[in-house]
Amino acid sequence: MNHLDKELLAIKDKVNEMWSLVEFQMLAGKDALLNGDEELLRKIIKRGKKVNAYDIKIDRMCENIFALYNPVAVDLRWLMAILKINANIERIGDSSEGIAQLIREANFPVDPELLETTRVLEMYDAAESMLADVQRAFYEENTELARDLIKRDKLLNKIHVKTDKVIIRYIQAHPDNINQSLKVSGIIRKLERIGDQITNIAEEIIFYVDAKVVKHKQKKKRGKDPQ
Amino acid sequence: MSKKQIKLEARDINAYYGDFHALKGINVAMEEKTVTAFIGPSGCGKSTFLRIFNRMNDYIDGFKTEGEILLDGENIYAKNVLVDELRKRVGMVFQKPNPFPKSIYENVVYGLKIQGMSNKAALAEAAEKALHQAALWNEVKDNLNKSALALSGGQQQRLCIARALAISPSVLLMDEPASALDPISTAKIEELIHQLKEQYTIVIVTHNMQQAGRVSDTTAFFYMGELVEHAKTKTIFTNPKDKRTEDYITGRFG
Ligand SMILES: Nc1ncnc2c1ncn2[C@@H]1O[C@H](COP(=O)(O)OP(=O)(O)OP(=O)(O)O)[C@@H](O)[C@H]1O
Numbered sequence: 350m351n352h353l354d355k356e357l358l359a360i361k362d363k364v365n366e367m368w369s370l371v372e373f374q375m376l377a378g379k380d381a382l383l384n385g386d387e388e389l390l391r392k393i394i395k396r397g398k399k400v401n402a403y404d405i406k407i408d409r410m411c412e413n414i415f416a417l418y419n420p421v422a423v424d425l426r427w428l429m430a431i432l433k434i435n436a437n438i439e440r441i442g443d444s445s446e447g448i449a450q451l452i453r454e455a456n457f458p459v460d461p462e463l464l465e466t467t468r469v470l471e472m473y474d475a476a477e478s479m480l481a482d483v484q485r486a487f488y489e490e491n492t493e494l495a496r497d498l499i500k501r502d503k504l505l506n507k508i509h510v511k512t513d514k515v516i517i518r519y520i521q522a523h524p525d526n527i528n529q530s531l532k533v534s535g536i537i538r539k540l541e542r543i544g545d546q547i548t549n550i551a552e553e554i555i556f557y558v559d560a561k562v563v564k565h566k567q568k569k570k571r572g573k574d575p576q
Numbered sequence: 577m578s579k580k581q582i583k584l585e586a587r588d589i590n591a592y593y594g595d596f597h598a599l600k601g602i603n604v605a606m607e608e609k610t611v612t613a614f615i616g617p618s619g620c621g622k623s624t625f626l627r628i629f630n631r632m633n634d635y636i637d638g639f640k641t642e643g644e645i646l647l648d649g650e651n652i653y654a655k656n657v658l659v660d661e662l663r664k665r666v667g668m669v670f671q672k673p674n675p676f677p678k679s680i681y682e683n684v685v686y687g688l689k690i691q692g693m694s695n696k697a698a699l700a701e702a703a704e705k706a707l708h709q710a711a712l713w714n715e716v717k718d719n720l721n722k723s724a725l726a727l728s729g730g731q732q733q734r735l736c737i738a739r740a741l742a743i744s745p746s747v748l749l750m751d752e753p754a755s756a757l758d759p760i761s762t763a764k765i766e767e768l769i770h771q772l773k774e775q776y777t778i779v780i781v782t783h784n785m786q787q788a789g790r791v792s793d794t795t796a797f798f799y800m801g802e803l804v805e806h807a808k809t810k811t812i813f814t815n816p817k818d819k820r821t822e823d824y825i826t827g828r829f830g
């Protein structure tokens with residue numbers, strides 16, 4: 350292994366650690382939504398600060414390699430991808446923090462009927478498994494899995510699109526529970542964002558492995574091989 | 577690709593040093609007024625190939641070339657081609673600056689004098705023009721009679737470029753022209769290459785990957801006498817097609 354490889358591996362390790370922090374934020378968020386654990390919410394928000402520190406650290410490490418090693422070809426693509434993956438993981442962390450805030454403001458316990466009709470838990474499960482899989486796709490350089498994730502994001506979008514209608518109907522039936530309705534609607538919006546952020550990461554994986562740009566394709570073409 | 581004319585083209589070039597097969601079936605075309613970089617590990621045949629474009633290898637005993645080199649569409653290895661005439665059209669700059677132990681002025685006009693030019697005013701004009709083109713004029717204009725050997729390495733190399741340009745070639749071959757120079761002189765040579773390509777078709781051999789990236793339009797990667805890949809420099813350095821190219825430019829060779 351040459352010196353550059355060692356540096357790249359160090360970055361990969363850092364990204365991995367950051368990923369674990371964000372994964373915790375996601376899992377803990379769903380728990381807190383179901384059991385109102387204030388301690389968990391505090392932890393989610395605290396991990397957010399750590400995630401930000403990782404974000405900066407990883408950017409610096411990449412910067413140094415650009416300056417000192419003149420990376421080219423696959424190394425260059427990998428670093429470019431890492432910069433974007435890093436930014437997206439950081440944003441997933443932000444979204445998770447925002448969700449923790451909303452959960453707190455929703456005042457436990459959240460009406461199970463609201464959870465059920467909005468399909469927010471289903472979204473949570475989907476986003477969680479996508480996050481785990483995108484990490485796997487990254488480590489295995491598995492573009493098939495990455496492409497599959499781009500397709501799976503559609504479920505999140507589908508649920509999100511229907512949210513407004515569902516929430517309005519819920520509020521009409523429960524005019525006394527507007528606060529929770531708005532908070533859950535906010536959580537759904539953030540989960541939808543997380544789905545997009547995971548999709549961005551999946552696209553970066555495809556970019557550095559196959560050198561194919563799948564970004565900015567029309568929505569309906571997403572997930573298909575661009576050739 | 578742009579609509580530029582093909583200036584230089586190699587067709588099925590094979591070359592041998594005695595029994596040693598140094599270049600194997602090489603095909604490549606270079607557009608006019610572009611810079612092409614040759615890269616590859618030591619001994620892969622870059623210099624051999626470069627020297628084929630002005631028949632410099634003809635001097636070597638046992639050296640044999642098969643195939644065609646087309647300069648403006650004409651085969652330079654055809655029987656009727658005069659090597660002297662060819663050298664006027666294809667100039668060359670070597671790795672180590674090699675000025676003659678004469679004055680700066682004499683160095684620049686050397687080729688013209690050999691060609692029989694004797695008019696003093698015309699020679700002086702040509703010398704000034706070539707020194708301007710080589711970005712050396714301002715540094716030497718007051719000392720044209722000084723010995724060329726008193727110049728710094730970087731200045732000597734630009735003098736050699738001026739010497740090559742004085743005879744008005746249309747192709748300039750450069751074999752690692754900056755490898756013996758400090759970073760500032762190197763930057764000057766690179767800047768010069770950028771300017772020269774407005775008039776000349778340039779082929780440069782370099783071991784410096786960043787230099788290839790900075791100065792060339794297309795890059796050709798050679799390995800063990802074969803041309804592995806020739807493409808736009810941007811493509812070679814971001815997304816080469818061949819694994820060997822990628823391994824080489826990322827420093828993971830062998
Ligand atoms: N005069 C010669 N006689 C015999 N073999 C030669 C001669 N010149 C070069 N060779 C051989 O031909 C092959 C190509 O040499 P060449 O000088 O073209 O390589 P290169 O790519 O320019 O290497 P470098 O980067 O070290 O300058 C080498 O294996 C070399 O040993």
Ligand SMILES: [Mg+2]
Nearest residue numbers: 622623624781
């Ligand atoms: Mg050589």
